[in-house]
Amino acid sequence: xxxxxxxxxxxxxxxxxxxxxxxxxxxxxGGVDSSVCAxxxxxxxxxxxxxxxxxxxxxxxxxTERIRSLFPDMNLRVVDAGDEFFxxxxxxxxPEEKRRIIGERFVRIxxxxxxxxxxxxxxxxxxxxxxxxxxxxxxxxxxxxxxxIDIEFTAVIEPLADLYKDEVREVAGGLDLPAEIQHRMPFPxxxxxxxxxxxxxxxxxxxxxxxxxxxxxxxxxxFRPWQCFAALLGLGTGVRxxxxxxxxIVAVRAIHSPGGMTAEPLLLPYExxxxxxxxxxxxxxxxxxxxxxxTPKPPATIEYE
Amino acid sequence: xxxxxxxxxxxxxxxxxxxxxxxxxxxxxGGVDSSVCAxxxxxxxxxxxxxxxxxxxxxxxxxTERIRSLFPDMNLRVVDAGDEFFxxxxxxxxPEEKRRIIGERFVRIxxxxxxxxxxxxxxxxxxxxxxxxxxxxxxxxxxxxxxxIDIEFTAVIEPLADLYKDEVREVAGGLDLPAEIQHRMPFPxxxxxxxxxxxxxxxxxxxxxxxxxxxxxxxxxxFRPWQCFAALLGLGTGVRxxxxxxxxIVAVRAIHSPGGMTAEPLLLPYExxxxxxxxxxxxxxxxxxxxxxxTPKPPATIEYE
Numbered sequence: 001x002x003x004x005x006x007x008x009x010x011x012x013x014x015x016x017x018x019x020x021x022x023x024x025x026x027x028x029x030g031g032v033d034s035s036v037c038a039x040x041x042x043x044x045x046x047x048x049x050x051x052x053x054x055x056x057x058x059x060x061x062x063x064t065e066r067i068r069s070l071f072p073d074m075n076l077r078v079v080d081a082g083d084e085f086f087x088x089x090x091x092x093x094x095p096e097e098k099r100r101i102i103g104e105r106f107v108r109i110x111x112x113x114x115x116x117x118x119x120x121x122x123x124x125x126x127x128x129x130x131x132x133x134x135x136x137x138x139x140x141x142x143x144x145x146x147x148x149i150d151i152e153f154t155a156v157i158e159p160l161a162d163l164y165k166d167e168v169r170e171v172a173g174g175l176d177l178p179a180e181i182q183h184r185m186p187f188p189x190x191x192x193x194x195x196x197x198x199x200x201x202x203x204x205x206x207x208x209x210x211x212x213x214x215x216x217x218x219x220x221x222x223f224r225p226w227q228c229f230a231a232l233l234g235l236g237t238g239v240r241x242x243x244x245x246x247x248x249i250v251a252v253r254a255i256h257s258p259g260g261m262t263a264e265p266l267l268l269p270y271e272x273x274x275x276x277x278x279x280x281x282x283x284x285x286x287x288x289x290x291x292x293x294x295t296p297k298p299p300a301t302i303e304y305e
Numbered sequence: 306x307x308x309x310x311x312x313x314x315x316x317x318x319x320x321x322x323x324x325x326x327x328x329x330x331x332x333x334x335g336g337v338d339s340s341v342c343a344x345x346x347x348x349x350x351x352x353x354x355x356x357x358x359x360x361x362x363x364x365x366x367x368x369t370e371r372i373r374s375l376f377p378d379m380n381l382r383v384v385d386a387g388d389e390f391f392x393x394x395x396x397x398x399x400p401e402e403k404r405r406i407i408g409e410r411f412v413r414i415x416x417x418x419x420x421x422x423x424x425x426x427x428x429x430x431x432x433x434x435x436x437x438x439x440x441x442x443x444x445x446x447x448x449x450x451x452x453x454i455d456i457e458f459t460a461v462i463e464p465l466a467d468l469y470k471d472e473v474r475e476v477a478g479g480l481d482l483p484a485e486i487q488h489r490m491p492f493p494x495x496x497x498x499x500x501x502x503x504x505x506x507x508x509x510x511x512x513x514x515x516x517x518x519x520x521x522x523x524x525x526x527x528f529r530p531w532q533c534f535a536a537l538l539g540l541g542t543g544v545r546x547x548x549x550x551x552x553x554i555v556a557v558r559a560i561h562s563p564g565g566m567t568a569e570p571l572l573l574p575y576e577x578x579x580x581x582x583x584x585x586x587x588x589x590x591x592x593x594x595x596x597x598x599x600t601p602k603p604p605a606t607i608e609y610e
Contacts, residue, residue: 095542095551197539233538233554233596234502237400237606246400247604249538249556251596267575274572277599289605291538291556291596294582299552300594301542 001167004174008040011159015044018121018157025119027110028053028076030067032184033125033160036168039175040159041123042074050075050117054109056102057082058191058205061213070178077117081109089193089200095305098200102190107149114151122153127160127168129260164259185220185227186260186302194305195231203286204248208232210284211250218276219254225266228254230280231304238288247288250280254293255302263297306472309479313345316464320349323426323462330424332415333358333381335372337489338430338465341473344480345464346428347379355380355422359414361407362387363496363510366518375483382422386414394498394505400610403505407495412454419456427458432465432473434565469564490525490532491565499610500536508591509553513537515589516555523581524559530571533559535585536609543593552593555585559598560607568602 001007015024024041028034028051041049051074055064064078088105092098114122160168165186172182188194192212196204211230219228231251238247252273255263277290293300306312320329329346333339333356346354356379360369369383393410397403419427465473470491477487493499497517501509516535524533536556543552557578560568582595598605 095540197541236502236609239603239606244606249609251554267579270572273599281600281604287604289598289600291598291600293594293596294578295586295594295596298544299586299592301544301549304541304554 001163001170004170007171008174011040012044015041015123015157015159018155019045019048021048022121022154023048023050023117023119024121024123024157025050025052025114025117026123026125027051027106028067028071029125029187029189030059030063030070030184031125031187032165032168032172032181033127035070035125035177035181035184036172036175037123037125037160038071038074039177040171041157043175047075049123050077050119052077052079052110052113052117054079054081054106054113056085056106056191057202058085058102058193058200060187060192060216061209070181077113079109079113081105084109085193086200086202091199093198095194098193098305099190102193106189111150120153121155121157122149122151123157123159125160126158127163127165129164131161132261166259183220183224185225185229188303194303195229197231197233197304204232207248207284207286208250211252211280211287214279214283215252215254215276218272218279219266219268222272223254223266223268225254226257226260226263227302228252228266233291233304236289245288248286249289249291250284250287251291251293251304252276252280253302253304255297257297257302260302263302265292265294265296268292306468306475309475312476313479316345317349320346320428320462320464323460324350324353326353327426327459328353328355328422328424329426329428329462330355330357330419330422331428331430332356332411333372333376334430334492334494335364335368335375335489336430336492337470337473337477337486338432340375340482340486340489341477341480342428342430342465343376343379344482345476346462348480352380354428355382355424357382357384357415357418357422359384359386359411359418361390361411361496362507363390363407363498363505365492365497365521366514375486382418384414384418386410389414390498391505391507396504398503400499403498403610404495407498411494416455425458426460426462427454427456428462428464430465431463432468432470434469436466437566471564488525488529490530490534493608499608500534502536502538502609509537512553512589512591513555516557516585516592519584519588520557520559520581523577523584524571524573527577528559528571528573530559531562531565531568532607533557533571538596538609541594550593553591554594554596555589555592556596556598556609557581557585558607558609560602562602562607565607566602568607570597570599570601573597
């Protein structure tokens with residue numbers, strides 16, 4: 001990408017040309033990629049863009065409300081699908097199986113909703129590293145793109161397919177999107193499900209969602225990490241009022257990354273870390289322990305599953 | 306304890322008086338408590354002390370060899386019982402159940418071996434905090450002491466029952482025991498089994514044993530923590546040579562403690578931490594991630610289960 005203004009202008013023209021007079025559907029996750037994609041397409045084709053937001057029950061705290069308020073003028077469809085996902089995930093412990101089920105379920109719901117809109121084209125926020133990692137086999141789930149979708153679209157439009165994440169953020173700036181979107185961290189397609197080891201349950205997702213919100217409050221503004229989040233590793237022993245109990249072990253991960261392909265853990269001030277630990281253990285019933293992830297990528301991935 | 310020399314002199318006399326001409330058996334774990342106890346009793350009654358060391362297969366790296374070489378002149382019996390323990394633990398995931406099975410198995414083996422010695426008395430390294438925590442119900446396994454033992458001993462001798470850990474270390478110094486024993490960190494009765502979450506397998510114990518050895522090498526001499534160790538939390542994703550894989554998540558815990566009742570994590574220099582992380586992930590095949598435990602006690606316990 002040579003120049004942001006030029007890129008925006010040309011991309012809007014390209015989307016308008018590609019769409020013709022047709023309706024275009026897209027999965028809007030609220031991440032920077034799909035948000036930039038939606039903003040570009042809205043300028044290109046207005047109401048003929050129909051963004052679908054699937055609330056999987058595995059989203060971050062307040063995500064659904066936030067998306068509604070961020071795109072008040074769009075022709076947005078919000079699908080409340082938490083029950084479907086939790087049902088499909090009951091008893092599943094294998095990480096690949098979890099990802100597959102979530103991707104599959106997501107695509108089926110998206111298909112159902114997309115058909116209702118009568119759209120003939122698909123818009124996707126795929127970026128360059130997504131394509132590379134798909135080819136290398138490292139990720140097994142990407143938005144809608146990773147799964148075969150059972151609709152005969154006349155075209156699939158991927159306006160960001162040649163950009164790196166940092167370039168997408170520049171475009172967000174050029175589009176005057178809110179700073180909150182522009183600086184938004186990547187969030188995995190399968191959502192919080194890959195931030196709990198093993199079976200996905202409502203209880204585990206509730207806890208990791210709360211912990212994640214605390215981590216973001218403590219770190220995002222002050223340290224601007226590439227990504228920071230909480231994960232739930234399992235049950236360990238704790239002690240409260242002299243009695244032994246079992247409580248969840250929360251891991252905190254905060255990393256710098258040149259584009260997501262490799263990553264280094266943030267070496268945060270201990271004052272920040274201990275304050276965050278105390279907020280998590282005192283604020284979330286059932287959490288007995290907090291650990292901080294010190295592993296680069298490789299050998300660890302950024303996410304936990 | 307007023308004075309180390311006085312304590313040693315009086316305790317040796319007390320043990321000699323209590324033992325009379327009888328044989329005394331004890332479970333020698335190699336920890337500072339049982340080692341001090343053994344050293345005192347050896348001075349008091351010589352060969353009539355029969356220490357039994359049960360190698361549960363859940364001990365630290367090189368532990369059995371170390372014990373043999375530390376007490377070359379003692380009437381030591383070493384029992385190789387790893388197979389028995391792994392068999393008894395197969396399929397067991399509940400932490401309390403794991404502890405119970407290990408305690409039970411340990412006592413049965415100890416009974417069997419103790420009967421063979423013809424000893425009529427039992428010597429135990431119980432210290433003051435053990436008694437407190439047993440009463441409070443926080444721990445469910447202590448050496449042999451926590452489990453009812455099916456031998457009619459004529460007496461149970463507990464020479465350290467009124468001492469705190471630091472006082473036991475002073476006594477170790479007064480007895481001229483090797484510095485290695487004197488500064489030895491507490492090690493849980495159920496061994497490495499409480500440092501792997503969930504089911505105990507040979508693979509998990511092997512990995513946590515190697516990780517634990519690295520943690521001790523990196524931290525013990527330089528930082529003199531109350532306790533430092535590695536634990537195995539579960540499987541997460543990693544990446545090697547561009548391919549996605551599942552690898553173990555190792556937690557490192559290093560704490561200061563005023564006697565074990567409460568604890569604070571060591572805020573280690575990041576250089577030390579990242580060096581240790583790199584040694585663990587590159588040195589132990591199958592480990593993809595290392596986290597550092599930042600939780601005080603309470604709300605976490607020192608150990609993981």
